[in-house]
Every structure is written in structure tokens, then in C-alpha cells.
Amino acid sequence: MAMSRSEIFEKLNEVINMVMPALDVTETEITEDSNLVNDIGLSSVGILYVVIAIEEFFGIRFDDVGFADFETIKDVIDYIEKKI
């Protein structure tokens, strides 16, 4: 699947928006520097949501890394970029 970095970012935003309906992402304004826990407010279950949704949407598997190793959105995009 050929996707540009901005397309991945957009899709990722959509994924987070989808799985965290209680989180007002438009106001939170997710950027590449957003910290997953501190800025976006992902709980351990929230992280699980996002991982499952990313795997489904992007057709990839987090098989060689734990999602807890990622700190920011940028880290996640870097990883997705490598895998697709």
C-alpha cells in the first residue's frame, strides 16, 4: 500500500478519532509531536484499541515491537511507514 506520510498521519488521526469517541480530538489537535499518554490521553486499553485498529486499517502487524515503546505520534508514523 503506497501512502505518503501525511496520508498516514491523516489515517492515524481517523483511527484515534474512531476508537476514542469521548476524546475531542479536534480541540486536542493531534500533531506529530503529541505524546500518546500525556497529550492524547490514551489509557492502556486505549492503546490496545489503537493498535488493533491500526493493524486492521493499515494491514500491518506490530510483531517486533511493543506499542508501549512508542512515545509520540511521530514514532507510530515512522513505524507504519517502515511496515507498509
Place this chain on the structure above:
Amino acid sequence: MNEKFRKYTTPETFERIVDFQNVTEMWTRCISEYANDIAIVDGENYTYAQLDEDVSRFRTVLKENNAGTGSLIGILCPNSYGFVKAFLAATTLGVAAVLLPAHMDVNTVFGVATKFGMKAVVYDESLEDRVALLREKNPSVALIPSSATASEKTAMIPVPAEATAAVLFTGGTTGKSKGAKISQRALMAGTKNGCYGVREIFGQRYLLVLPLTHVFGLIRNLMTSLYTGSTLFICRNNKDMFRDVAIFKPTIMVLVPALAEMALTLSVQFGRNMWGPDLKTIICGAAPVAQYLITEYAKRGIALLPGYGLTESANLVSGNIEPLKKPESVGLIYGGMEYKIVDGELWLKGVNMMSGYVSDEENDIAYEDGYFKTGDLVRIDEDGYLYITGRIKDIIVLSSGEKVSPAELEVKFCAIDTVQDCLVYDTTENGMHQLVLEVYPRFTKVKELGIEDINAHIKAEFERVNKTLPTFERINKLVIRDTDFIRTPAMKIARNLNGNVKK
């Protein structure tokens, strides 16, 4: 004494739900009736007969390592066949098993094993680094890989009902982690309680996603699955749970509400039933269950049954078998238990209650008049249905069921020298559970250090500490105050005062 549950199962099923005094009695029935059925799926299939064979050899391993009848061992394994094998071997040999959470750090493993006087620690090879300190500093504790086996078999023994079967860690009523001693009889009573309320409970397919070191995972998931001759598929990584569902097609799930909710959301978004075609029942507990989960799952033909339990009660205290009629209730109290309500607080005693905490000091405050004080505020309606109305304790229960002690976290953040005081609390706005840290800076220190951007400094320090915490304990939101907290006359932060939280 569980007659009230009779009509919710078939007559044949109800008659098969019997009392066992120890794990040996239960396991004897299992291998007699289900020998060729699959007990565990963990990469490969293990029949009850195969599991019995491996357990028999593992009892020999324990004995050879000076961990025979009457001793105490630790089990440090993620959810795995090795965990199941070690736990069954210990409990059918009269060895008490202390269940060490897989995230326990190397120093705590050393401290607990030494303090408890363990004869051995059974560990998964993937966690070898956690026993390194024990290996170095306390060679009297045998270290046994969970894959170990022996050429000879050792028979199980009739273990006294009052012998300790397991020690589980809990935040309990004070928030400080402590070990609850669960006897063989209590373990079996808790296991049996899990059998009620489902029409056909025998021969089911369970997918395990909760940790086996948690009472809900150990008793309602593993032990009830074995008791009923069911098959337990061990999901090794929760992110793969729906892939595992597609392969295994479970008929019953034991879940915390957050996972039930996640699956529902994903089912809507992806336009397919994430639980597969065969799931009929979800046993849901360890945190408050939202009504809409019950009704939404009912629309999909899945009965979501809320329950209430504690580590100290060997899991289930009550189960709701009429969730559509009484969606706010945690159900009817199981037989074999006595309760009373004192100033709104539920007090319990009975066959499935723990023998006590490991520390006598903890027991002094946990009991009164022979009853265990749960710390939960409750009411009971005219039909005997139990409702949780609040919690005495300050402990925060996340929607995942994980427990967080605010005081323990506050100590860590207050160790930052530019933080004068802080407060941890949770918010539940719009159904979203978040941990919030409010910080009041130590302005004198800030000035002394010549820090210009105080917010940036505090945020950086906060992130440094936050990263060291287990994921579920991490703070989601930081609030930096410019005024001090409202305090009690003793100068403590008035924890539950509205003015102290900017929700």
C-alpha cells in the same frame, strides 16, 4: 444453597455443579470425565490427559527442588501453559502458590520471595531477568523454569481444605499491595460460583485475555473452565485477541467492561462481529458495567452478565443472571456466604472468603466481628439483588479493572524537587476514564534554580517520572496550579473537595 440459580441452567447441568474441598478432588473428576477433551490451547492443543501427565511430572520437579507438600512457591509466568501446569502441580501437592504478576520488577521479586520464605520460584524463560537478583543474593530459593519436567511422576494428594492454595496480590481496602491467602476450599467455592447463571456451562470454549495472576482470570476463567471440562485458549498478546477469536471461536468470554466496550466499538466500525459467530455469553466484572453494554450486546444475541467479586472472596460474590431486568445490579449473592451491611458497607464471611492477608497487621484492620469489611457501599433490593453505590476507599479502579493507588503515585511525583505538593485523581467524563495529576510547584526552588518557563520545566519532569510507571498507572493529564490546594486542619490536601480538582 444455590437453589435460586437452578432455573437458569438445565437440570443436568445444575446437578453436575457440586462442591469440591480441594483442587485434587476437582482434578480427579476432570481426568476421569474429560481425558480426551482439549483442556488448554497455547500454540498447541493439550488434552486433559496430557495436562495431567505434565502436571504429574512437574510435581516431581517441585519435590526435587525442596518444594514439597506444605511449602510455598512463587509462580512468575505470563499467561501460558507453563503457568497452568505449575499452578495445578502445586495445588494438587499441597504447595501454596504465590502468583507474581508478570510485570513485577526484579527487586520486588527478590523482596517478596525472601520475605515470604519461598522454597522455589517457577519462572517463564522470557522473564529470566526478573529472577537475576534472587539467583545472586538468595540461592536458597530454587529457580525452576516452567518448562522443566522429570522422568518420574508424582501422584496428587488429598490436600486439607483449609490449606492455602494461592496467594494473590491485591490493593485491598487500603490501597497498599498485600497478599490474600486463598484456601483450597475457598478456591473451589469461588470456582463453583462461576458455574451458575449460564444455561450450558460444561464443555464451553473460553478465550483467556485477563491475567492469571488476577483473581478474575485465575478463578472465573481458568479454574471454572477446567471444572467444566471446557477448553481454554490462551491469548498470548491482547492485541491479537480478535485474530485468536477468528481461529478459536469462543463461546464464553470473561472480560472487564473496557474490553467489552472496545469490541463493541470495533464491531460497529469494522462492520462485523468481532467476537465471532459462536459467542453467547460475556461474564463481565472487576469494574462497574455500563447499562448500554448489556443492552447493546443483548441486541447481538450475547448475554452480558455483570458480577461482583473481590480477590479476598476468591472472586465472585454475586452474579447478575437477569441483567436486562436489573441492569444496575451486580446480581444475587452466591450461597455459602453470610453478609451484613454496616453503615452502608458490605461485610462478608463464608466458604469462599480468604483465610486472611499474609500480614497480621493488615488483618487487624480488615476484619470486624468475624466479617471481612469490603470497603464497598451497597444496597440490596426486595428481590435480593445487590447494588454497589460507592466505595469507601480512595483506590481508583480503571475501566480496565486495574487498580491505582493515588497515594503511591503522588509520592513519586512529589519526589521532584520543584513540586511542592500534588494530587492524583480520576475523571470519568463522557465515559472516558483518565488519570489526572495536579501539581502545585515549589516556587522557591524554581526561583533558586533560575527556571524561567516553569510550565515547561514541570512538564518535562513530569514526563520523566511518568515514563517510569507501568502503562496503566501513567497519568494522562497534567494540571499545573498557581494556587495551593485546599487543605484540612492537619494541612493534608482535602482529597475529595471539589475545589481541589479542576475537572
